[in-house]
Amino acid sequence: MASTVYQHVASSVTERTGHAQATRSGVWVGIFAITMSFAAFTSALMVRQGSGDWQHIMLPPIIYLNTAALLLSSITLERARRRAARGSTPQFRDALPWVAATLALGLIFVAGQYLVWRQLAGRGLYLATNSNSSFFYVFTVMHVLHLLGGIAVLTYLIAKIASRKGTPRWSLFEGAAIYWHFMGILWFYLLVVIATRL
């Protein structure tokens, strides 16, 4: 026998915005999973470091320029988000130049990372040369692969805004921004690990 008096509660429960909210949740859940993956890579590094064959590698200076480009891209994307958020409906066209700038900076970062790999290879440091170079390539390549996902979404957003055939969903735009900022934070973390541990 139920011991509670149940009342009509439908009106008291706030109706959720549904899929828009789910998109935001999905981005955060994805970020959580990616964080976990890189935590696994980091713990692998810590265990592997105990083997005693650790040989530090000198980082090519261009990696810091790449970092600056990625951090700058977060600023441009935030600028885009604020531009788009002016008014009662999303002003995507106002934001378009800033989204394009973000995409360009993202591509500069990827090209810069490619140059870093070329420079390391020029010094004879390949994926399997030693444990440090192995982790360096694993960290940087995995980060670039995840960043390419962000680049794909930015490209889609730009194409959608420029096409004048409908507008992208705001939640997608916002989700892309959150993901892109996370890529910057993740890279900053990886740079600290790379600079101090490898």
Added chain:
Amino acid sequence: MEEAVQPAHVHAPPEGFISKYVFSLDHKMIGKQYYGLALVSVFMGMVLSWLMRFHLVWPDAKVPVLGSLAPTGAPGGLITPEYYLSLLTMHGTLMVFFVLTNAPFAGFGNYFLPIQIGAEDMAFPRFNMMSFWTTFAGFLVLVLAFFIPDGPPTSGWTAYAPLSAVGKDAGPGLGWGQNLWAISIAIFCVGQLLGSLNFISTTLDLRAKGMTLMRMPICTWAWFITSCIGLLAFAVLLPACLLLLLDRLAGTSFFIPSGLVVSDRLQNHAGGSPLLWQHLFWFFGHPEVYIAILPAVGIVSHVLVTSMRKPLLSAKVLIYSMMSIGFLSWMVWGHHMFVSGMNPFSSLLFSFPTLTITIPATIITLIWLGSLYGANIQITSASLFALGFVSMFVSGGVSGFFLAQPSIDIYLHATYFVVGHFHMVMGVAAIFGILSGTYFWFPKMSGRMMSETLGKLHFWITFVGTYCIFMPFHYLGLVGNVRRYSSFVDDFMAPLMPVHKFISIAAFITGAAQLIFLYNLIHSRFRGKVAPENPWNGTSLEWSIPSPPPWNNFGGKHPVVFHDPYQYGVKGSKGDFVMQDSPEQIVSG
């Protein structure tokens, strides 16, 4: 900045064979696809176990047809010791990944989670479709290992390094066979990550009006908790598989130590840590046990409460216990590594939380037993398998007490005791959960009733047979019968052969009994009695819609939820129950 509420339909109604049955966006079809893949996998895994059991007791006998299917592994039909390990590896991998993860979580979860929370579909239908087809690709890559000259891998479903990492020097199956294994599991991880993401977002954001978190049915809670565990677990196994592949294909040394000589050849690797693989693998591996078992706990609770026609002692405590198990599952991976050579003090650290997990597990069991006490339970195939699950969960769980203690585990670790333990608590128990769910939800999924007579026959043979197979394993382990050996005839274990023969015969009979289930499933799908909307007088939302449900679940309407999920034994109502979406007021009495 907020956008308008999305339209009711998340995708258009499917038109044409391809969009309806193959690349479907409908969570129900995707759920069925997962279930179908699990069904194929479970019969494949079962045949592999038959071959193993056959070879163990008749090591000199030839298996007809096998000689032509696997000319290297079983020349003339005679299984080589290496091929026995291949069978063992593929059995474990198919069962753990493609059955125990696919059916109770991805299969039933996909089909029923959106319906039970009042949603029209998953939050990301395209990701959902990709999730299944990615998993299917992983399955194909794994099965491909049977058809390559190298043969399937021999390193077990746990793929311990350095055996799994050094390549073809280590023996048959450890060249491209092992590569395919690692690629398959990496692909599988991607599929499960997409699935978990969908489950979590859907549960958090697409619940119907009135469907508060604590009003969700217990199985929805189980799928939600499982998806949280899966998200973190597969996010660790994926990097582990990538590092393994790099060791194998790119010459890195993550898992291969210095100076390793295999088949008289010095391996060109240095400084890697085999223990690192074990840490990464079991950090996934132990939570995987709960990925398999928690959905079954949820399904069984859902079935039992419907069959008992009265509420559980405390659904909330059961949900909190499942959460506790999920949380503790992250702190116990080292109990799989007591004999790995890790610091003995670490063993103590892992032993304590392992024993602690028995507390929420016991609470769950006591809630079931306490609720069953005095209940006038309706005996159906579904409720029988649910009761069978409780029995297996307890029988298999009790042996966990022993293995959680390092001093005892060191003796038992490499024996059949462990095989008996995990097959009962994780393998067969979860299978009983899947079968219970199948008999319970088949009418909703197909619009037809299954045969109860065949279902009950299936239950009794399976229940008795399972105990005949796995209980003696504990005895064998206690007397020192090592696992992973392909035969026991020429050594001190020969006196144990009669027990092995008994187990093998029980395995053949129990396995054959599954054909009754298969017949019932297929026959009922086409010839079964037409199912009503609510054949079991259930209260949750899946019973408020037609059987089978329309493509958009609620016919374009938005359900409103008024009650907790299990309002049974309610006096004064038309039946003895009140459905979740019924505006009827329940007066305390």
